[in-house]
Amino acid sequence: MKKYLFIFALLSAYQSFAQQKDSTATFKKRVLEATEVDFLISYYKQDGVHSAVSGGMGSEKLTDLASNIVVSMPMSADAILTVDAGLSAYTSASSSNINPFNSSGASGDDDDDDKAGTEPYGTPWLASSGASAQDALASVVINYSHSSDDRNFIWNADVAFSNEYDYTSIGFGGGVAKLFNQKNTELSLKANVYLDQWRPILPTELHEYDKYGSSFLNNGYFSGVTVYDQNGLASNAYLPSQFKDIQSVNRNSYSLSFSFSQILTKKLQLSLFFDVLQQEGLLSTPYHRIYFADKANYYIGQTQYIPVYETTENVGVYRLADDIERLPKSRFKLPIGVRLNYYINETFKLRTYYRYYTDNWGISAHTANIEVPIKLNDNFTVYPMYRYYTQTESKYFAPFETHVSTEKYYTSDYDLSTFSANQYGIGATYVDIFTKAHIWKFGLKNIDFRYNHYDRSDTLSADIVSLAFKFVMDK
Amino acid sequence: MNKVFSLIAVLFVLSSCTAVKEYEKEYINDPEMKLSAKTAERYEVTFQVYREAAAGANGGKTGGGCGCN
Numbered sequence: 315m316k317k318y319l320f321i322f323a324l325l326s327a328y329q330s331f332a333q334q335k336d337s338t339a340t341f342k343k344r345v346l347e348a349t350e351v352d353f354l355i356s357y358y359k360q361d362g363v364h365s366a367v368s369g370g371m372g373s374e375k376l377t378d379l380a381s382n383i384v385v386s387m388p389m390s391a392d393a394i395l396t397v398d399a400g401l402s403a404y405t406s407a408s409s410s411n412i413n414p415f416n417s418s419g420a421s422g423d424d425d426d427d428d429k430a431g432t433e434p435y436g437t438p439w440l441a442s443s444g445a446s447a448q449d450a451l452a453s454v455v456i457n458y459s460h461s462s463d464d465r466n467f468i469w470n471a472d473v474a475f476s477n478e479y480d481y482t483s484i485g486f487g488g489g490v491a492k493l494f495n496q497k498n499t500e501l502s503l504k505a506n507v508y509l510d511q512w513r514p515i516l517p518t519e520l521h522e523y524d525k526y527g528s529s530f531l532n533n534g535y536f537s538g539v540t541v542y543d544q545n546g547l548a549s550n551a552y553l554p555s556q557f558k559d560i561q562s563v564n565r566n567s568y569s570l571s572f573s574f575s576q577i578l579t580k581k582l583q584l585s586l587f588f589d590v591l592q593q594e595g596l597l598s599t600p601y602h603r604i605y606f607a608d609k610a611n612y613y614i615g616q617t618q619y620i621p622v623y624e625t626t627e628n629v630g631v632y633r634l635a636d637d638i639e640r641l642p643k644s645r646f647k648l649p650i651g652v653r654l655n656y657y658i659n660e661t662f663k664l665r666t667y668y669r670y671y672t673d674n675w676g677i678s679a680h681t682a683n684i685e686v687p688i689k690l691n692d693n694f695t696v697y698p699m700y701r702y703y704t705q706t707e708s709k710y711f712a713p714f715e716t717h718v719s720t721e722k723y724y725t726s727d728y729d730l731s732t733f734s735a736n737q738y739g740i741g742a743t744y745v746d747i748f749t750k751a752h753i754w755k756f757g758l759k760n761i762d763f764r765y766n767h768y769d770r771s772d773t774l775s776a777d778i779v780s781l782a783f784k785f786v787m788d789k
Numbered sequence: 790m791n792k793v794f795s796l797i798a799v800l801f802v803l804s805s806c807t808a809v810k811e812y813e814k815e816y817i818n819d820p821e822m823k824l825s826a827k828t829a830e831r832y833e834v835t836f837q838v839y840r841e842a843a844a845g846a847n848g849g850k851t852g853g854g855c856g857c858n
Contacts, residue, residue, distance in 0.1 A: 352828055354828065354829060354831070354832075356829075356832035358832065358836055360836075360840075378836075380832055380835075382831075384828075495808050496808040496809070496810065496811070497811070498808045498809055569845070571845070571846075575824055577808075577809050577814070577817055579809070580809050580813050580814070580815075580816055580817065581816045581817070583817055583822065583824060584824075585824040587845075587846040587847060588846065589845035589846045591844075591845055647843075647844065647845060649843060649844065649845040649846035650846055651845075651846030651847055653824050655821075655822045655823075655824060657816040657817070657819060657822055663819065663821040663822060665821065665822075667847070669843065669846050669847065671842075671843035671844075671845070671846070673842070675842075677842045677843070679841070679842060679843035681843060687821040689821075695821065697821075703837070703841060703843075705841060705842050705843060708842065729839070729840055729841065729842060730842055735840075735841070737833075741827075741829075743820075745820070762827060762828065762829040763829070764827075764829050764830065764833070766833060768836075768840075770840070774840065776836065776840070778832060778833055778836060780829040780830075780832050780833070781829065782827075782828045782829035784828070
C-alpha cells in the first residue's frame with residue numbers, strides 16, 4: 315500500500331510540476347501564433363531590341379507567369395518552419411532563337427537532327443517555333459528559425475532547390491540575429507552557398523559544329539541546307555573555329571550578408587545591408603551568340619533580307635554565330651544598401667532605399683527607391699512608388715558585332731551594358747485584422763497588389779503586376 | 790580600411806542613441822514601417838536581378854538560378 319501511495323504522490327508531484335511548467339509556457343508569447351499561408355501570383359512581360367541570344371540584337375519579347383505558396387507553421391512557442399514552393403512558366407522570343415530555324419533545328423536534343431531537308435529560315439526579330447521558346451522553373455525553399463526565450467537571439471537555417479530545363483540549383487545556408495538596446499538595435503549575419511549546375515544548350519549551328527567538327531556543313535542539321543555569305547551567294551566557308559566546347563558546367567555562389575537595424579526616434583528607423591558575394595564556375599550563358607567584327611558573315615534563310623538584317627524588316631534570314639559569350643570563371647560582388655523609413659503622420663509614411671554596387675567585372679551601379687504609403691482608412695492603403703537605377707558597363711561588354719576574335723572574354727548581353735532605368739508604379743493593400751473573410755479554416759488577413767512599369771535607356775521596357783494574399787489559420 | 794572604421798563608428802553612434810521604449814513603438818510597429826521588402830515585391834526583385842547587373846544588399850536572395858531568360 316505504501317508503495318502505491320508513494321507512486322501516487324510521485325505522479326501528483328510530476329503532474330503539478332508539469333502544470334506549473336505549462337502555465338509558464340502559456341504566458342510566453344509565441345513567435346508565430348498560428349499557421350500563415352501566403353499565396354502570391356505575378357505576371358511579367360517585356361520587350362526590347364537587344365537579344366543576347368542573337369548577339370545583342372533582336373527581339374527580347376518575354377512573358378512570365380509565376381506563383382508561390384508560402385506556409386509558415388509554428389513548431390513550438392519559439393520556432394517557425396516556413397516552406398516556400400514556387401512555379402514559374404515563361405515564353406521567350408529570345409530563347410526560342412537558340413534554334414532560330416523553325417522546326418528543323420538540332421539544338422540541344424540530338425533526336426531531331428534528321429529532320430533537315432527543307433530550306434529553313436529564321437530572324438532575330440521574331441520567335442521561332444524552337445523547343446526553347448518556353449520553359450518552367452520549379453523551386454522550393456525550407457527555412458527553420460528559432461528564437462531565444464527573451465526573443466533577443468534568433469538563429470535560422472535554410473535549404474533551397476530549383477530546377478528548369480537546362481539548370482539546377484541547390485542551396486543551403488544559415489544565420490543569426492541579435493537584438494539589444496531594448497530591441498532598438500539588431501545585428502544579423504547570414505551565410506549562403508548555392509551549388510548550381512548547367513545542362514548547356516548551344517545555338518544550333520555551334521551544336522552541329524561541336525558534334526561533327528569541320529565536316530559539319532555536310533552532316534546533321536546542315537546536310538542539304540544552303541549557307542549564304544554577305545553577298546547572298548552560296549558558300550561552304552562558314553567555320554566557327556573559335557568555338558570550343560564547354561568544359562565545366564558548375565556555377566557556385568557564396569554569400570555573406572551582414573545587416574544592422576536601428577530605431578533612431580519614435581518615427582524613424584534605418585537598416586544597413588552589406589553583402590560579400592563570390593561566384594565561381596560557368597558564369598556565361600552557353601546560348602548567347604557572339605559575332606566578331608573581324609570574321610566574315612554567313613546566313614541561313616532568304617537572302618533578300620541580308621541588307622536589312624539589323625532592322626525589323628528582316629523576317630527571313632538569320633546570321634550564324636562565330637562563338638558563344640565567354641566570361642571569367644569568377645566574379646566578386648560588393649553591394650551595400652541602406653533602408654530608411656519615416657512615419658510622417660497617421661496618413662503618410664515614407665519608405666526609402668539606396669544601394670551602391672561594385673564588382674570586379676568593371677560594373678558599378680546605384681539604385682534609389684522611394685515609396686509613399688497613404689492610409690485611406692483602417693482597411694486600405696495605397697502607395698505610389700518610384701525606382702531609379704543606373705550602371706556602368708562590364709569591361710567584357712561590346713555591342714553587336716564589335717568584339718574581335720583576339721579578345722579573351724566577350725559578351726553582347728545588354729544586361730551588362732551601360733544604361734539607366736526608371737521604374738514607377740502603384741500598389742494597394744487591404745488589411746483586415748479580424749480576418750472576417752474565410753476559406754475553410756483560414757481567415758484572410760491582407761491582400762497586396764502592385765503594378766510597375768519599367769523603362770531602360772536601351773529601349774527595353776517591361777510591366778509587372780503582382781498580387782499577394784495572406785491567410786491566417788483559425789486558432 | 791578607414792571607411793570600415795568610419796562605418797563601425799557610425800553604427801556605434803547610432804546604437805548609442807536613446808532607446809525607444811516598447812510602449813513608444815506605436816509608429817515604428819506600423820506595418821508600412823517594416824524594414825524589409827514587401828512580400829509581393831519579390832517578383833520585382835527577381836526580374837531586376839535578371840535585367841540588371843547589380844544584386845544583393847536588400848535582405849533578399851543572393852544567389853541560385855541562372856538569371857538567363
